Amino acid sequence: MTxxxxxxxxTPLVRLxxxxxxxxxxxxxxxxxxxxxxxxxxxxxxxxIRDAVKRGTLEPGGxxxxxxxxxxxxxxxxVGNALGFRTVIVIPETQSQxxxxxxxxxxxxxxxxxxxxxxxxxxxxxxxxxxxxxxxxTEPHGAIWANQFDNTANRDAHINGTGPEIWEQTQGKVDGxxxxxxSGGTLGGVSMALKARGDVKIxxxxxxxxxxxxxxxxxxxxxxxxxxxxxIGQGRITANLEGVxxxxxxxxxxxxxxxxxxxxxxEEGMVLGGSSAINIAGAIRMAKDMxxxxxxxxxLCDYGYRYASKMFNPDFLRxxxxxxxGWLETTVDIKV
Ligand code: PMP
Numbered sequence: 001m002t003x004x005x006x007x008x009x010x011t012p013l014v015r016l017x018x019x020x021x022x023x024x025x026x027x028x029x030x031x032x033x034x035x036x037x038x039x040x041x042x043x044x045x046x047x048x049i050r051d052a053v054k055r056g057t058l059e060p061g062g063x064x065x066x067x068x069x070x071x072x073x074x075x076x077x078x079v080g081n082a083l084g085f086r087t088v089i090v091i092p093e094t095q096s097q098x099x100x101x102x103x104x105x106x107x108x109x110x111x112x113x114x115x116x117x118x119x120x121x122x123x124x125x126x127x128x129x130x131x132x133x134x135x136x137x138t139e140p141h142g143a144i145w146a147n148q149f150d151n152t153a154n155r156d157a158h159i160n161g162t163g164p165e166i167w168e169q170t171q172g173k174v175d176g177x178x179x180x181x182x183s184g185g186t187l188g189g190v191s192m193a194l195k196a197r198g199d200v201k202i203x204x205x206x207x208x209x210x211x212x213x214x215x216x217x218x219x220x221x222x223x224x225x226x227x228x229x230x231x232i233g234q235g236r237i238t239a240n241l242e243g244v245x246x247x248x249x250x251x252x253x254x255x256x257x258x259x260x261x262x263x264x265x266x267e268e269g270m271v272l273g274g275s276s277a278i279n280i281a282g283a284i285r286m287a288k289d290m291x292x293x294x295x296x297x298x299x300l301c302d303y304g305y306r307y308a309s310k311m312f313n314p315d316f317l318r319x320x321x322x323x324x325x326g327w328l329e330t331t332v333d334i335k336v
Contacts, residue, residue: 004082007036008046009161013169013297017268019260019284024292027283029300030166033272037075039302041068041148041231043157044185045075048146049083051153060084061141067091067128069182069231070099071302072148077106088135088143090128095230098306118235125149150239154185155192162186163193166297175294178203178248178282179301180232180275181212184241186299191244201290203248205282205298207257207275211235216249227254228310228320229274231301248289250282254322257281258311261304262325271304274311 011031019027032040052058063086064076073089080087087108091100092115103110111131113124120126132145148154166174177194181187187204194200206213208225210233215221227233234241257277264270264280272280276299283298290296310316314324 004036005046005079008042008079009035010165011035013166014270014300016264016280016283018263019280019287023284023287025287025290026295027280027287028170028295028297029276029280030162030297031300033300033303035075037071037078038306039071039075040162040186040299041071042075042079043161044148044154044183045072045079045146047157047160048148048151048153049076049079049085051151051156052144052146053083057142058085058144059141062086063088063135063139063141063143064146065090065128065132065135065143066146066148067123067125068148070095070103070306071231072146072183073103073108073110074099074106076146077103077108081107088131090124090131092124096307097309099230102306148183148185148240152239154183155189155240158186158189159193160189162299163190164197166190167194167197170295170297172198173295174198174200174297176201176203176248176283176286176290176296177298178205178250178279178286178296179299180205180207180229180278180282181210181234181241182232182275184234184238184244186301187246188240188242188244190299191246195245201247201286202245203250203282203286204246205250205252205278205285207233207278208251208253209233212241213249213251216246225253227274227278228316228322229254229257229278230307232275232278248286250285252278252281252285254320259323259325260284261311265304266327270300272300273302273304273307275301
């Protein structure tokens with residue numbers, strides 16, 4: 001008999017047909033949208049909670065506090081429910097309504113705050129840390145701060161899960177791995193697991209507005225532009241990114257990435273979110289640079305449904321000067 005926790009991880013690898021045909025490589029996506037909370041962040045949520053329980057900082061009935069773009073909050077709320085903990089989630093108000101709804105529907109307490117830069121003391125991450133410290137004093141069973149950015153139990157989920165799974169699923173025939181970074185847990189953990197097993201090139205697909213492309217290219221934390229994608233785009237070296245070796249950095253615009261996921265819906269029947277779009281665009285660039293015949297793995301982080309009000313909203317897309325997928329606006333006139 002299995003339980004909800006057993007459904008986390010061991011996701012399949014899906015061959016991305018058009019990306020593979022276009023590059024002459026085998027481009028595979030790890031189907032993380034199939035996790036019970038429908039994103040890659042279920043893995044981090046489970047490892048962070050287990051680690052806190054093991055270290056004795058989280059006791060039954062205790063509260064988990066986190067600042068998140070949403071998916072970590074959904075994962076923590078659901079895993080927390082399954083294991084007997086409450087969750088309080090701090091989210092920047094700019095994140096999609098669909099993610100906020102999913103957090104509330106999971107029974108977590110949701111606190112929406114203005115989106116301000118990390119250096120501001122009222123940034124959602126810093127606020128969640130202060131809130132956890134306060135609740136730890138008043139909650140009868142205590143409270144912890146999950147701290148996904150600088151808690152390397154996050155990266156451990158990918159060192160022990162995602163990375164070895166990719167190695168086994170490809171029977172060690174993996175030449176490259178690439179993804180974007182939010183906390184850096186996925187990129188950091190998978191890259192460490194794969195580099196420990198073989199000669200695997202690591203790429204980063206960095207959205208506009210993030211600083212890691214320039215960091216890995218010329219050692220400078222510098223950013224330009226912006227992106228509508230959520231959950232990715234880091235401006236600093238988090239603890240989960242420390243010591244991570246990136247061989248091939250790429251900077252990806254929304255205009256390059258989003259059409260790929262729109263085409264994937266129509267041609268391959270998968271509805272993916274914006275960070276998956278950035279990842280697939282990065283995998284295609286990496287494949288072109290490595291040349292035909294290579295196997296490159298990337299991450300399909302979550303479903304596009306989680307961003308319906310943005311990615312599938314023509315008015316929103318137009319307001320950002322982004323291409324609108326044609327079929328969203330055509331009505332078919334079929335006489336019956
Ligand atoms: N994609 C989405 C949709 C996410 O929510 C996140 C996490 N915020 C990521 C990618 C990045 O994952 P990580 O935190 O492991 O870098």
